[in-house]
Amino acid sequence: MSTILVTGGTGTLGRRVTDRLQAAGHEVRVLSRRSEQYPVDLRDGRGLDAAMAGAQVVVHCASSPRGGDDKAAGHLIAAARRAGTVTNLVYISIVGVDVVPLGYYRVKHRVERMLLESGLGVTILRTTQFHDLVAAVARALARVPGPVPVPRGVRVQPIAVEEVAGRLAELAVPVPAAGGRVPDMGGPEVRTLADWVRAYLAAGGGRRRRVVEVPLAGRAYRGFLRGGNLAPDRAVGTVRFADFLAEGGGRA
Template structure:
């Protein structure tokens, strides 16, 4: 039996990874700022982090925040992992972090580099965005009478549960370096995804594509965040919507 630490263990992905590893018979330490046993702020580090990492064989690093601090958190985690002699560090990243000049993506790429240069055995998996991200986007945009979307941009959403399955598999294996990307089953225009969301939630809105400008928009329009050759996910966006909004009104 392996002792595995999961960071961000109270988040969407971290909870799923933790459950899968426990079901597989491993001793799993669930770490986050709000975890009942290993309540640690990675950005602050400290003795609580050292205690959480002590005796751990593998770390699955799921903790992240678009508000900032990921690089400092990774440095603290890696330093603690070195002191504890951790054998394997796994990091979940995003497809396109080296192609899309978005600030959050640059941070994810920086954490990839820290992982690669950590001196630990390491594995990095990049995945496309989870189904929940476009749902959250459309929930905000559909508050207006018209849903305005960036023209020419597609997405390839993947089920968080399927990414958790892959991370759990990697955590039970040897360090593998940068592994093959993981994308959802379909590359879809944002407009088609939005219409599916509106139908599932019973909302009537016009969907309008708006041309934008800038390097980040051009990179998204060019598909820098997509991996159509690695469309290995199985669950579709419509299946996610059906599960999440079952019983929603129509009209």
């Protein structure tokens, strides 16, 4: 069995990856700012060498839409080089980071390039948006009084975080993927964000709220309109958004 370091191991995705790896018998080191085992802030990298020492595989789940992912990746790459034992660094990315010019996506794409150019063995998995994120967006939009405004024409293909965690656990092996990337993962259904918001409202008893699609502007919006965030030919997820809602997912 391998010694595996999971960054962001206390987060929504990371803790599920950790559970699967531990169940498979691996020694798992949980790294995050809130970790009791390895409390490390990747933005400054202090304590990272101790966490990395002797690890064969790193599963990099830590991420922040507020920025700094590229700086964190730089610290992670440097520590993996110093350790000299890491043979596979597995990274979770997002479908469309190379075609949708959203700030967060651009940084994720920059991290991909940093990893591929690092000289380390890497495995990059891109997925569509998690059910949890779609529910969080719907919840935020529903806080607006009156009709619920939703970007017009934007389609989303949500996937269950549990399925992504399972795939990452499969990829957390000492041998990296050939070429550094594996096929994308997409959820089972592509529908407009307006449809997903209506489903969220209905599940919460908000059937009487009217959803209004509003056109936006900008290159990122046009990227979403073109479907850059979708992977319809890789609809490998099986858990539907309706299943997620039926189990109480996304409730505040």
